[in-house]
Amino acid sequence: MLAYVVRRLLYALPILIGVNLLTFVLFFVVNSPDDMARMQLGVKRVTPEAVEAWKRERGYHLPLLYNAEAEGLGRLTETIFFQKSVRLFAFDFGRSDAGSDIGYDIRQRMGPSLAVAVPIFVIGLAVNVTFALLVVFFRATYVELWGMVLCVALMSISALFYIIAGQYLVGKVMRLVPISGFGEGLAAWKFVVLPVAVGVVSGIGSGVRWYRTLFLEEMGKDYVRTARAKGLGEGAVLARHVLRNALIPILTGSVVLLPLLFMGSLILESFFGIPGLGSYTIDAINAQDFAIVRAMVFLGSVLYIVGLLLTDLSYTLVDPRVRLS
């Protein structure tokens, strides 16, 4: 088992290097730091001195890959590539263009992100699986037909509509919960309820459709026919046999999403004013803070790769038929 994990980890390394190189090219080669500085300081009427000062303040004044002026190993380390990109591997995110410590910000903002993302994930999964089971139970009836039509309709509505409509109805007209904001500790619950509800509802359409196909795939298998043949009712077949077997693809399909929950949801957080990583990213994009965006791109890929790793592991744990090779 350990050897397997180590092998998978080694396999993930070139991918991370690829992501790192890609972000380096995107952020420093496509446009030079001079371009970034001019953009930040206003394109017109900017003096070369101001550009130089801006770059020096943020450490962008170094050469890209090779520093001929430095001594010894410094020729490689005193460069933008080493200072800004290689250090990401040690999760040393450095300072944002505005001057704050990105690592500290990320640790501070993870909690609120999780407070919204985890309930959405858990409740959403339960709701979607339940509805999908119901639809499968009533298959070949009008319940299924209209259920599916409803799912397509729900899927066709923009996520922004759910948020705006939810804020307007629940927050403004009914005044049940505050429209946006966040609180300390358990007091945050009333800020979290609405985003979670909106997040769950906006995922129902595609979620139910997806789990329904999983269930239907299982329904076609031989063990289901056997279960029916021995006289089990439809409910028992679904709950005891189909659901249990379908849990394997459901579980392994969800595991890949788990680490990404840390990243939070971009639009939900920024609409509801939750100080998580999603709104952090949006603020950075709007302020054109390249350092933060670069850090988030790297963090996101790391978390995704961790998710892939967990998926592989969960396969072997959940399904005894899959043996480690």
Added chain:
Amino acid sequence: MPFQPVLLWTDALLFLLVGLAVLFAWQARRREHLRAPWREVARRPLAMASAVVLGAYALIGLADSVHFRPALEQPGPQGERRYAPEVWSLLDLALAPLRLQAEKTYSAPFAVRLYVKETVQAPDGTLQRVRPRLRWGGAHLEDPGRRWADVAARAARGAAGGLALWGLAGAAWLAWRARRWGCRWREALARVAAGRTELPWRAVWLTAAALLLLAGAVAALAPHYHVLGTDKVGEDVLYQSLKSVRTGLVIGTLTTLVMLPFAVLLGLAAGYFRGWVDDVVQYLYTTLNSIPGVLLIAAAVLMLQVYMANHPEAFPTATERADMRLLFLCLILGITSWTGLCRMLRGETLKLRELDYVQAAQAFGVGSGRILLRHLLPNLMHIVLISVVLDFSALVLAEAVLSYVGVGVDPSMHSWGNMINAARLEMAREPVVWWTLAAAFLLMFALVLAANLFADAVRDAFDPRLRGA
């Protein structure tokens, strides 16, 4: 010439896409195995009704893709003809009254008065806070109290016009059909009305009737009222939402057009040659896939913004700038979304290359290029087609979200995302300014719903394994 044609990049690509679709349809007509699944799609009433709606959207979008610069009245100093700096489209020409009838600021749908109060001087010299009459909306009314009667009368007349148009087209079509069926037109009518036709013509004509009724009523009302109200700077919301159709269509279709060559080429090569080619391609798509899509798009668009800010000379007019940004957005969206299709194509190619007919071709000494092109590619086209139609609706929805995040289309471009973004803060006003949001969401919903329903039918017809799923 009274105008100078302007061909934007997205226009050219859009028409190229239409050309490809026509070519594909012409090819499919002659081959039974390609015709069969399409006939399956055409037999579904829901799919055909959706196709009519999609057709209406496509018509608006294509009319908005024929651009030109109108000539100015005054000739230049040497007597040569000069052209206006702004670029128009055929749709702008058709909607000219909407475009020109701008108010001062917000006004509700069918309103005759402005949304905000203004201080005006009454005839007796005192200052009063009143909501002034609109410059255009309902300006022909002497008594604003009779507004709704006027609206109803005009809407009824317009709808009747639409219905008449529908009746004429329907009658012409019915006469032609009756000739084809070899029966009298009365019988043909009975057949269509009872739904006893091979293809669901009843659904098609009912959808067309609904669309034409709506279009007729709106066309009759639009010159005299702001049917969907006006926005902050007084621009007609109906005009904005119709102009946004093209943006949505471009994002939904061109993204797949630019990503297809990569996905197909790399997927085929990886599956067929295996070995190091496969390793490289797999590495490529795993790496790209591991970056969260929105973040990659955000990073790329930020870099594009920097480039555009530093190279203003590359984009002479605002329209061209916005157009380039739209094209780049499609490119970036394509780069982030080709991985899924590439992986599917690779898997399918791996399976197909082991089949007897490919082995036979190899044994006969057919070259790799020919095998890929003649024997493998045609058998993968259904996967490509399914992913193209399934992606469309997701991309239209993504545009709105990206515009909100601030990495969408150019802020000067009409798009549903920009409309929503501009209007969402107005929900806090009292009374609520709801019409811009409603218009954008409604038009987007209709397009995405039709696309989803159509895509489901296409998927079911082309991928028999998923049937019933």
